[in-house]
Amino acid sequence: MRAPESILQFCDLRKLGLLIHIFMEIPFLWVLLKWMDLPRLLRWLDHPANQRRPLKEDDFKRVHLIWNYAHFVVVRILRMKNPCLYRSLILFHLLRKKGLHSQIHFGIKRDVSPIEGHSWLSLNGESFLEKVDPELTYMDIYSYP
Numbered sequence: 001m002r003a004p005e006s007i008l009q010f011c012d013l014r015k016l017g018l019l020i021h022i023f024m025e026i027p028f029l030w031v032l033l034k035w036m037d038l039p040r041l042l043r044w045l046d047h048p049a050n051q052r053r054p055l056k057e058d059d060f061k062r063v064h065l066i067w068n069y070a071h072f073v074v075v076r077i078l079r080m081k082n083p084c085l086y087r088s089l090i091l092f093h094l095l096r097k098k099g100l101h102s103q104i105h106f107g108i109k110r111d112v113s114p115i116e117g118h119s120w121l122s123l124n125g126e127s128f129l130e131k132v133d134p135e136l137t138y139m140d141i142y143s144y145p
Contacts (some may be wrong), residue, residue, distance in 0.1 A: 007083040018066065022073050022090055026080075028090050042104065042144040045093040054124050059100060066091055067129050088119040095121075102128075103145065107138030 074083040109116040
């Protein structure tokens with residue numbers, strides 16, 4: 001699935017609602033990242049659920065859509081530094097809100113100076129929507145939960 005390239009792709013009200021939600025979440029996350037340490041922020045973004053369920057086939061289409069829209073907003077529209085951080089936090093928050101099992105990871109690149117970081121999600125135990133397995137390049141220094 002390609003990133004949205006034109007405004008016509010947002011004619012569906014559900015997709016437009018998702019885009020608006022992502023736009024609203026970014027400044028919110030920016031402020032929280034300034035005020036909270038990462039473990040506290042992640043606990044705050046996590047939603048309690050009696051039981052988390054693994055993603056099913058239908059869920060993957062929705063997750064792809066969220067990832068594409070978040071990527072489109074943070075990279076193409078806002079041209080943010082560290083898009084992986086915001087993209088991962090948005091996706092993590094929305095998946096956990098839906099009661100889906102997901103894990104967020106933060107890593108640093110192996111054997112480089114200065115330090116380079118990356119964040120990514122794993123779903124059903126595997127890294128998700130990454131071109132290359134991040135654990136081959138990055139040392140996972142913090143994961144939640």
